[in-house]
Amino acid sequence: xxxxxxxxxxxxxxxxxxxxxxxxxxxxxxxxxxxxxxxxxxxxxxxxxxxxxxxxxxxxxxxxxxxxxxxxxxxxxxxxxxxxxxxxxxxxxxxxxxxxxxxxxxxxxxxxx
Amino acid sequence: xxxxxxxxxxxxxxxxxxxxxxxxxxxxxxxxxxxxxxxxxxxxxxxxxxxxxxxxxxxxxxxxxxxxxxxxxxxxxxxxxxxxxxxxxxxxxxxxxxxxxxxxxxxxxxxxxxxxxxx
Numbered sequence: 265x266x267x268x269x270x271x272x273x274x275x276x277x278x279x280x281x282x283x284x285x286x287x288x289x290x291x292x293x294x295x296x297x298x299x300x301x302x303x304x305x306x307x308x309x310x311x312x313x314x315x316x317x318x319x320x321x322x323x324x325x326x327x328x329x330x331x332x333x334x335x336x337x338x339x340x341x342x343x344x345x346x347x348x349x350x351x352x353x354x355x356x357x358x359x360x361x362x363x364x365x366x367x368x369x370x371x372x373x374x375x376x377x
Numbered sequence: 378x379x380x381x382x383x384x385x386x387x388x389x390x391x392x393x394x395x396x397x398x399x400x401x402x403x404x405x406x407x408x409x410x411x412x413x414x415x416x417x418x419x420x421x422x423x424x425x426x427x428x429x430x431x432x433x434x435x436x437x438x439x440x441x442x443x444x445x446x447x448x449x450x451x452x453x454x455x456x457x458x459x460x461x462x463x464x465x466x467x468x469x470x471x472x473x474x475x476x477x478x479x480x481x482x483x484x485x486x487x488x489x490x491x492x493x494x495x496x
Contacts (some may be wrong), residue, residue, distance in 0.1 A: 270419075294409065297480040307381075307487045308420065315481075353419050353433065357482040363410055363475040364433045367419030 266291040266358030270368030277344050278376055285371045289337040294356040297330060297337045298365070303350045311337070311352075331362035344375045379404065381470045381488035382421045390458050398453045398466030400492045408432070408474045409451040410485060411443055414465040428476035439476055458495045465490040 269288040277283050289297075298313035314321045314328045314337065321328050325344075332336040341348055351372050355365040383400045392397050404407050408427040412420035425433035426445035445451045455462055469485040 266470065268419075298484070300487070301410075307489045310486065313484065353420070358476070361425075361483060362409055362433050363425050363469075363471050363482050364422045364435070365412075365420075365482070366422070370419055 265365040266294060266356055267367045268354060268356050270354050273369065273372060274372045274374070275342060276374045276376060279344060279346060281344055283339075283341045283344055283348070283353070283373055283375075285339045285373070286336060287338070287350055287356075287368050288334075289356040289366075290335065291356065291358050291361035292326050292332075292335065296357040298355050299329070300355065300367075301350045302353065302370075308353060329366050334365045338355060341373075344373075346375050347376060348377045349373055380449045381468055381486055383466075383468050383488040383491050384493060387492045387494075388491065389496065391496050392458055392460060394458050394495075395454065395456045396458060396493060398455075398468075398493070400453070400470075400488055402468075403471030403486060406470040406472050406486075407449050407472045408483065409445055409453070410447065410465040410469040410471070412469060412487075413437070414467055414490070416464070420467055420475045423453070425474070425478050432474050450460065455493075460495050463493060464496045465492050 295316035299306035302308045327340040351370045354368040410425040411423040414420040415485040422435040424443045440456045466486040467490045471483040473483045
């Protein structure tokens, strides 16, 4: 089955700096890669997603890049703010999975003042 | 515009008991998926339902079961609770069921979850 690895597990940046979180996946047939942000005690919130027919997608300060050949995708957050502090999860859809998502283990992002 | 709702928010049970968790999807969404999130880990897929039919099942024992109702709401049942079942149970709502094989996966929106503690 699909395996999604996520790095780093914790990331600390200064306010205004950029943050990058990387994920790799194992199933070459995966074609949908969402990113969720989860604040403590709250629901995972979709922040951006990318489908395999594009290599990059941007939404204001957030961007995701996808390299299908290498089977990895990354989340880029620019001009980080304290409210960006949360756990970020990447996910991928395994072959034959319908809406099934396989999630990474999460990255705790801390934006320091 | 209401999002995904789940009830109850918290639940405490003892080993061996049974529990039922409920989910109402976003209005107009017909697909519901259930995930288990153990503390410090990413969500793990349990079930997907669409139009009252099971469309996918994760690697969970038969103690876990679910169903979907004509109004697209869903229930997750867990029998013979174990300590290891303690987790946040998340429901995700999507418009369509997605397709298998090299098909497409629909965007999923999560509810607030039910925190289950098994003592």
